[in-house]
């Protein structure tokens with residue numbers, strides 16, 4: 001495992017460090033930027049192989065693979081003026097920031113790889129989309145739950161758009177709970193029941209022998225309650241509205 005640097009130690013930086021360093025296997029050496037000081041200090045106390053650097057240049061200098069995990073709008077302040085030698089590999093996890101843009105900011109010939117890590121990499125449970133495919137970066141994400149390299153940046157943006165649907169899913173579950181509460185059910189009971197229902201869905205999803213359409217069909221009785229809600233609520237108009245929202249996000253990425 002290479003020496004790994006992380007510039008931007010927030011939510012996703014913390015998830016990466018946890019995923020890399022928790023567990024019994026040997027951890028890589030990890031070098032953190034000083035900003036996000038509390039999180040960086042906490043991680044360096046928890047893991048022997050993690051150190052906080054004096055500045056972002058030191059992170060680059062000590063690492064073979066450098067992960068850029070600041071918010072997109074902070075990239076100029078965090079990165080402009082850094083010297084990144086051509087033999088480094090830079091992993092760009094900033095949503096909506098293309099590799100051409102990052103190359104311009106960093107003014108480097110180093111290899112740049114985009115990636116979409118999700119918070120569940122902390123438990124090594126989510127697949128990370130990467131572009132372009134790179135053996136070292138793909139191996140890094142394999143360790144964190146899996147790597148899914150894609151052929152071009154257009155495909156990368158399609159996957160990036162899909163990740164934008166996560167909080168809608170949680171809000172949908174919250175809306176179901178609120179509906180039940182509005183019909184006189186105690187909030188705790190509604191919450192517990194909805195969570196249980198959809199944890200079952202999560203478990204069913206791990207059965208990859210059945211397509212998503214097949215899973216839907218298998219859970220539906222002809223003319224039954226599920227079919228009724230699917231066809232009266234998730235109708236053609238609703239489905240088209242979802243497609244338009246996804247297209248709109250894809251266009252703006």
Ligand SMILES: NC(=O)C1=CN([C@@H]2O[C@H](COP(=O)(O)OP(=O)(O)OC[C@H]3O[C@@H](n4cnc5c(N)ncnc54)[C@H](OP(=O)(O)O)[C@@H]3O)[C@@H](O)[C@H]2O)C=CC1
Pocket residue numbers: 007008009010011012013033034035036037056069070071072074077078079093094095096116117118119
């Ligand atoms: N959260 C997610 O699920 C995902 C996030 N991403 C991408 O990852 C990136 C980070 O997201 P997230 O972790 O949620 O954001 P956070 O706001 O949690 O973390 C960003 C971190 O960057 C630090 N930072 C700001 N300026 C600098 C600087 N000049 N030098 C070094 N560090 C700096 C901040 O420090 P301070 O607290 O001191 O301001 C903060 O700790 C974003 O670009 C986002 O698009 C990608 C996939 C998923």
